[in-house]
Amino acid sequence: MRITEVESVVLGDAHFVTVHTDGGVVGAGQSACWGYPTAVHAVVESFRPYLLGADPARIEHHWHHLYRMGPFRGAVLSAAVSAIDLALWDIKGKALGVPVWQLLGGQVRDRIRLHLLLPGTGAEALTGQAAEAVADGFTAVKFDPLPTNYGDLSLARLVAETEATTAAVRDTVGNDVDLLIELHRKLTPLQAEAVIPALGRHHPLLVEDPIQIDSISSQAEVARRALGVPVANGERLHNIWEFKELLAQGGAQYVRPDIGLAGGLSHGRKIAALAEAYHCAVVTHNCLGPLLTMASVHLDASIPNFVVQEYSPLDDQLADGPVRACVRREGGFLPLPQEPGLGVTLDLADAAPLDLTGRPLTRIPLRADGSVAYAV
Incomplete structure (x- = not known):
């Protein structure tokens, strides 16, 4: 089985991925860097050339390859790797007919x-x-x-x-x-x-x-x-x-x-x-x-x-x-x-943007004197 497509979708403050294979098995994943979903999406897009044609069963190998492709780290990169990782585990469970x-x-x-x-x-x-x-x-x-x-x-x-x-x-x-x-x-x-x-x-x-x-x-x-x-x-x-x-x-x-x-x-x-x-x-x-x-x-x-x-x-x-x-x-x-x-059905066709956090990124706590308080 080989990966034929990697789809990355931003819906409001939510970011999802689907990884498709030539065996018809599709895996779903989601990232949790909700403040910067479009940045995570851009990183997943940079993963695509490596993932296309790859064996989806080599989860640990792909994790390290994606994480170490460039000498940069942080929440955005880790979130992108996480979303792909979940999709690959979803594929493996489905291919073997067992829950993850x-x-x-x-x-x-x-x-x-x-x-x-x-x-x-x-x-x-x-x-x-x-x-x-x-x-x-x-x-x-x-x-x-x-x-x-x-x-x-x-x-x-x-x-x-x-x-x-x-x-x-x-x-x-x-x-x-x-x-x-x-x-x-x-x-x-x-x-x-x-x-x-x-x-x-x-x-x-x-x-x-x-x-x-x-x-x-x-x-x-x-x-x-x-x-x-x-x-x-x-x-x-x-x-x-x-x-x-x-x-x-x-x-x-x-x-x-x-x-x-x-x-x-x-x-x-x-x-x-x-x-x-x-x-x-x-x-x-x-x-x-x-x-x-x-x-x-x-x-x-x-x-x-x-x-x-x-x-x-x-x-x-x-x-x-x-x-x-x-x-x-x-x-x-x-x-x-x-x-x-994973036991999840993902249907993003015509899905409306989601508001998972209820907070615009620029709305942060301010003290009475106008300075920035410790933010959530």
Whole structure:
């Protein structure tokens, strides 16, 4: 079997690829560098001459060839490689007639636990959404408790308001539901030192991305200093080498690889193995719809140190759209897909542009004095 075409499509802030073969098997992939989808598209276009005529089964070889074609690195390149990698795994599963998780070592669990991403802001909105999530069967929820004007508050007010919102959600859901607290990289390291212990009083499963991702060593240091409060990092990291540095410096107790950014399934399983060696757990990141959710499920199903999969309301909203998964959510869990490949149907013909993030790239937080606050 040989690759006959590589199609790259940008739909709003979404980017998809399809890889076609002369055997009629087509693989689907998606990238997760949502800020720059047209840049990722351009990189995939540069991959085409190499991929045409190639054997799609040589996934690991193609990964390294594409990643090392030029002496440049970064999120855009890794996202492009990730999208192709997913499509090649999809092809291999379909060609062999098995779901991809079978090719990754087989299942270690029977279903995938989900945590629902709550989109609200403030205690009133979040408590209502959390109550609905629990009633719908979710055993874990994730939310951002920081006030909207976080960049202009005194430290005491920032801590007090953030903790009050977290306490309200905990009181709403009780002690049988895990809280995942998303800080969206909005704090400085010194602010994080004050905020994280206050949140720890409510026993979150994890506190995610408290500071900017500019420095891996700084992220690791914040995690080390958050004694007694589990910290998660990694949704913006690109490869196993970055995760290795984070873990080696005593960083995250939870790692958060995004399969559409951190090298696809080929590197996702390596990141999981690295984490396992450090007794760290995996909480796969995903907020961009059904294809990446399904790709993540195959990793989740096949690794021993998975804890819970991020699930966006988009997955339900887009269930009958241009990207359709072969399984549907059952309360707070996803059953393992049984169809060959990733278990995704991709139909982009006449599809309208998607708005997966709900945020124009130029709309970033500003402080009252006009300066740029730490952005999400």
